[in-house]
Amino acid sequence: MILYTMMPHELVFPPDADAFGKQQMVKYQGIPLLVEQSDQQNVQVVRILSSDPQHFLDARVCPGEKISFSSLEGEVTF
Amino acid sequence: MDQDLQKTSANQPEGEEPQKQENPSSPIIEKIQQLGQTNVPQLSSDSKIHCLTIIGQIEGHMALPPQNKTTKYEHLIPQLVAIEQNPKIEGVLIILNTVGGDVEAGLAISEILSTLSKPTVSVVLGGGHSIGVPIAVSCDYSFIVETATMTIHPVRLTGLVIGVPQTFEYLDKMQDRVVNFVTKHSHVSEEVFKDLMFAKGNLTRDIGTNVIGAEAVKYGLINEVGGLGKAMKKLNELIDLRKDNKEGLIQ
Numbered sequence: 221m222i223l224y225t226m227m228p229h230e231l232v233f234p235p236d237a238d239a240f241g242k243q244q245m246v247k248y249q250g251i252p253l254l255v256e257q258s259d260q261q262n263v264q265v266v267r268i269l270s271s272d273p274q275h276f277l278d279a280r281v282c283p284g285e286k287i288s289f290s291s292l293e294g295e296v297t298f
Numbered sequence: 299m300d301q302d303l304q305k306t307s308a309n310q311p312e313g314e315e316p317q318k319q320e321n322p323s324s325p326i327i328e329k330i331q332q333l334g335q336t337n338v339p340q341l342s343s344d345s346k347i348h349c350l351t352i353i354g355q356i357e358g359h360m361a362l363p364p365q366n367k368t369t370k371y372e373h374l375i376p377q378l379v380a381i382e383q384n385p386k387i388e389g390v391l392i393i394l395n396t397v398g399g400d401v402e403a404g405l406a407i408s409e410i411l412s413t414l415s416k417p418t419v420s421v422v423l424g425g426g427h428s429i430g431v432p433i434a435v436s437c438d439y440s441f442i443v444e445t446a447t448m449t450i451h452p453v454r455l456t457g458l459v460i461g462v463p464q465t466f467e468y469l470d471k472m473q474d475r476v477v478n479f480v481t482k483h484s485h486v487s488e489e490v491f492k493d494l495m496f497a498k499g500n501l502t503r504d505i506g507t508n509v510i511g512a513e514a515v516k517y518g519l520i521n522e523v524g525g526l527g528k529a530m531k532k533l534n535e536l537i538d539l540r541k542d543n544k545e546g547l548i549q
Contacts, residue, residue, distance in 0.1 A: 235363035271348040
């Protein structure tokens with residue numbers, strides 16, 4: 221479907237309200253991460269938010285890696 | 299301890315490693331086992347060059363739904379503040395691949411970058427469109443890869459009609475801020491930049507220009523065509539230069 225409109229995509233197709241709640245920014249082993257809840261106990265890494273290139277080589281926080289909820293250092297508030 | 303060692307070597311046939319259970323109390327064996335561990339990757343604790351990626355949309359006052367890839371202002375700025383404060387970090391590499399986004403947020407990031415006391419080098423990969431332009435030029439030295447593009451176009455509100463002269467005035471002033479920043483931080487003149495911005499017939503549904511790789515260098519917007527290798531070399535050069543200057547000041 222091609223929609224010819226000047227309206228921004230978000231205005232035409234409003235996103236689900238619960239979509240915002242799924243992702244959160246956390247810190248794990250001193251590395252800030254963007255994670256998504258995958259099941260009751262675990263979260264899945266979506267993005268590494270660090271500026272240190274070494275953190276991207278760390279296998280523990282590769283995107284897609286599952287981390288136990290209890291090992292997180294709490295939510296980061298910027 | 300010598301006795302311990304002799305005992306172990308006497309008990310073990312040649313070519314076989316001594317087993318943990320046999321001598322649990324021997325401190326030398328424990329030490330060998332500790333030092334012999336190699337399965338943990340040894341990362342250097344701090345990298346002297348940090349890298350920031352500016353990808354997707356630049357998110358400002360409005361939170362975009364999670365399916366959008368965004369660069370968050372409230373996340374980048376504290377990171378840049380931390381980089382400025384950390385004495386171990388000597389330089390920053392900025393990788394840009396953005397479609398643009400919030401003007402105020404983009405200008406805020408540009409200003410913080412341009413006022414950072416440590417050397418900064420930017421590389422435009424893929425695209426550095428609209429508000430990505432000031433971010434790219436805010437660094438001490440900027441690179442663009444040959445295939446990357448930058449779209450220069452006027453500030454506008456997507457999908458909403460500008461109905462009142464006041465709104466237009468406000469947008470015009472906002473645009474001047476962008477133009478001033480870009481002309482101040484790059485070699486492009488205001489005239490050329492505005493010509494590119496208001497060019498007709500280049501973009502499908504908008505006015506403006508799409509400059510590709512070497513063209514951006516030709517207009518003076520970007521310093522040089524090049525990728526990662528060149529950018530790293532330049533950054534190291536700038537870091538060395540800064541060190542020399544500092545040493546000179548002390549003496």
